[in-house]
Amino acid sequence: MQQVNTTAELVALCQQAKVASRQLAQLSEAQKNQVLLAMADALEAATNEILQQNQLDMQNAITNGLAEAMQDRLLLTPERIQVLAGAVRQIAGLTDPVGQIRQLAPRPNGIQVGRMRIPLGVIAMIYEARPNVTADAGALCFKSGNAVILRGGREASNSSLAIARVLQQVLVAHQLNPAAISVLPNPDRDLLLQLLQQNNTVDLVIPRGGEGLIRFVSEHSRIPVIQHYKGVCHLFVDKAADFNKALALLLNGKTQRPGVCNALETLLVHADIANEFLALAGKALTEKGVQLFGCASTVALLPQAQAASDDQFDTEYLALAMSVKVVDNFAAAVAHIEQHSSGHTEVICTQDISRAQRFLKAINSAVVMVNASSRFSDGGELGLGAEIGISTSKLHAYGPMGLESLTTEKYIVIGDGQIRS
DSSP, X not given: OOOOOSHHHHHHHHHHHHHHHHHHTTOXXXXXXXXXXXXXXXXXXXXXXXXXXXXXXXXXXXHTTOOHHHHHHHOOOXXXXXXXXXXXXXXXXXXXXXXXXXXEEEOTTSOEEEEEEEEOOEEEEEESSOTHHHHHHHHHHHHTXXXXXXXXOGGGHHHHHHHHHHHHHHHHHTTOOGGGEEEOOOOOHHHHHHHTTOTTTOOEEEEESOHHHHHHHHHHOSSOBOOOOOOOEEEEEOTTOOHHHHHHXXXXXXXXXXXXXXXXXXXXXXGGGHHHHHHHHHHHHHHTTOEEEEOHHHHHHOTTOEEOOTTGGGOOOOSSEEEEXXXXXXXXXXXXXXXXXXXXXXXXXXXXXHHHHHHHXXXXXXXXXXXXXXXXXXXXXXXXXXXXXXXXXXXSOOEEEOTGGGEEEEEEEEOSSOOOO
């Protein structure tokens, strides 16, 4: 693994990635798929080595008191490595967007004008205790024809480097430039700042981690940044909800894996059913160990709930805790979401088709759902393969980002000697 300790070495790393990106852009879909399948096999074959390095990271995490949600994201198991390899295989099976042409149509003067999908170039991935991002980002960028520079956090350094070494070994075995999947092994903050200034060679920055990391990257980068500050996801239980469905969505969204960004953080309940539904929901959530913080109406109905402070409806708990509010009607639910949403994922549970349609139109978060768990707000679950990130800003991508989000379009013009008069 290349050592990078100085600005000059960092600049050289970025330049090498730029060179590699030009080679990737010329590969056929079949060539890319062959390499990806080899990467998946290699990850499984290196399971013991990767787990040994992950154990070092986990020991450091425990010693340093890393939050439980971060430890969950950091932990690798044989099953999780199989999932990583499976995601790489799934990416290999996806249609390659690069080179696709759309809207090719003749103009009155006989020229044909269309748009062709092309890679972005070089992508910098900046992430914290998420070693899975190393494999996901490497595979997605490779399939979409982009080189990637991986800068993982100190917490996951051993795990991330082990995974990256496997991917680079496969590149070399297929006579490809290993700089296509580059690693910035030094987590020094000054080097990160220098990376964010390399707008001549790096085309996009995608940070994945806590709100502090993403704001730091956004504030210091001279390169366009995909932003996703946090996931304050809502479930609105409408007065026409099926209670069994609503409870299932609530428990799955909140308790299956509370430390992820598509977990539910706020429950909104229509006042007409609040008395009956909150009794059921409160009991079910309490049995799962969920701490509840509610509005005055919620506290009156649920003695186990604590009064929510003014800012708690903006809180991403990433833990077994949840905000609860009783809303007077549909419009009040929409107004609450508009005020407190982080733009990630919102869910309505209702059997009223017209209100479901209104919710889909009224809510402008990146993912809007009807009678489905917020946990489906994930690139793999939405058919993208592994996701490289989630954008809650609307340019140039919105929502979970897969292959197509890692490309852009150029105009192509086909003529037969026409000149402009």
